[in-house]
Amino acid sequence: MSATQDMQHDALWQEVHENLITTIIDVVGQEFYEECNVTLDSTFAEDIELESMEMMEIADKMIQKYDGKVDFVAWFANMELDEIIELTVGQVVDFITKSLEDFESSGRVPVPTIAEALMAMAPPAPADGDAAVANGNGNGIATNGNGALAEGEAGAGA
Numbered sequence: 001m002s003a004t005q006d007m008q009h010d011a012l013w014q015e016v017h018e019n020l021i022t023t024i025i026d027v028v029g030q031e032f033y034e035e036c037n038v039t040l041d042s043t044f045a046e047d048i049e050l051e052s053m054e055m056m057e058i059a060d061k062m063i064q065k066y067d068g069k070v071d072f073v074a075w076f077a078n079m080e081l082d083e084i085i086e087l088t089v090g091q092v093v094d095f096i097t098k099s100l101e102d103f104e105s106s107g108r109v110p111v112p113t114i115a116e117a118l119m120a121m122a123p124p125a126p127a128d129g130d131a132a133v134a135n136g137n138g139n140g141i142a143t144n145g146n147g148a149l150a151e152g153e154a155g156a157g158a
Helices: 001-027 030-036 051-066 074-076 083-087 089-106 114-121
Strands: none
Touching: 001 030, 001 051, 001 089, 051 074, 051 114, 074 114
């Protein structure tokens, strides 16, 4: 790597580090973050005491921040559970930095956010008026849009 490339890498690494810290603070709060004395060697599970949903929130925010150029889902999929539990702030910064540097030359397309990926896996929404969710009655009984049971449906007391 040339001196210019080293400087670009260092500047990108620093930017990613700052963005990750800001994102962690967004998720856990400034006071808790300061209590944890977060360093590059801090683990997300043990030192910062993140739950898995908080870790996914941070990953999702970083995917959004970098316009889908960071594929946490694929990265996590190649890890054992204990590897994920032992992830450090420094490892995540390194992963994001490498992902961003590799993205342009790889020809990859941006990945969806975790929320977008989950939505894509969800079953299709019911057609207008075909289900309780669609007509808003909220009782879990499919109706025809006029409040009557949908054709072919029988209620518990019917």
